[in-house]
Amino acid sequence: MSPPRREHAGVRARARAWLPDVGLALGVFVALNVAGELLVGGGFDVTGAWISLPEGPGATVLKGTLAAALIARGLGPLRRPWARVTAASALLVVAAAAAWDTIVYFALLTTGRIATPLPFPSSVLVLALALALAWTAARPGPPRMWSKGQVVRSLAVAAVVAWTLPLVLMLTFGPTRYAREADAIVVFGARVYADGRPSHALADRVDEAIRLYHRGLAPVIVMSGALDEVHGGSEPVAMKARAVAAGVPAAAIVLDELGVDTAATVDVTTAWLRERGERRVLAVSHYYHQPRVKLLFQRAGVLAYTVPATMSRRLLKEPWFVAREVLAYYAAWLAPVLPTN
Incomplete structure (x- = not known):
């Protein structure tokens, strides 16, 4: 293998290694939102800021399934075929919703209903990440070895994800102008x-x-x-x-x-x-x-x-x-x- 190809392969391998940790952090975040909404209510769930899903029990089941799948895949490759299919399917539903959000966003932008200096909705990131995680969830593999270094790395990734989530909203939703008639x-x-x-x-x-x-x-x-x-x-x-x-x-x-x-x-x-x-x-x-x-x-x-x-x-x-x-x-x-x- 030539050096450039080896370098690209190494980059892809490192990306694949980090994806489960990102999914684990996101799974915990989604789980906290679902649990908070069930126990506290009152709009505790804020996942709608990143992805629009239909409201109701069906959405709660989907989010619960998604959280469980991401956490399970973050802890190690899913061993059962049905678990891999379930996890990938839930993530593909999220990807489809993100794709629809992206279409709606650009429709509003082109018709002048919204305006922004940065026409890049957060749904594009959600779409790309959901597809990548679906691909990872569908792949079998050996168990993860949870050494001290792996735990530290997973915690570091969780911290980065936690910091990034509000930051993404600030840089995408924040500058978008939704000016229209109001009271x-x-x-x-x-x-x-x-x-x-x-x-x-x-x-x-x-x-x-x-x-x-x-x-x-x-x-x-x-x-x-x-x-x-x-x-x-x-x-x-x-x-x-x-x-x-x-x-x-x-x-x-x-x-x-x-x-x-x-x-x-x-x-x-x-x-x-x-x-x-x-x-x-x-x-x-x-x-x-x-x-x-x-x-x-x-x-x-x-x-x-x-x-x-x-x-x-x-x-x-x-x-x-x-x-x-x-x-x-x-x-x-x-x-x-x-x-x-």
């Missing part, structure tokens, strides 16, 4: 300076809301934020001042100074919408924040169309914000089962 525009707060000026991040969010309002997509803007703990400045007041200066009527702005964090903004906004008999919002924040915003609104029963703020410049702390948001996403996901003070 209200909700702007999530950010830092305001002592002199009352909004930070660049906050200004970009407010300016995005102003553009949506002037397009006539919603009749009211909810400015949600908190009072600064150091100088006492109000984020919502600074947001309102900027919007009024841009031509938004003061009567079309609602202030929420109880929005001390994302969950609080969602709670207050949800209560306000229910009083009005409404449930559709345009949620404005930065791209990295949008997956968590969508998760919390969805759990609250609010139909949120996310619109990422157009950044006038890159944020200096953007890498930190993205890294922090990975942890915040998991905290929001696990909130129903975490102890509260």
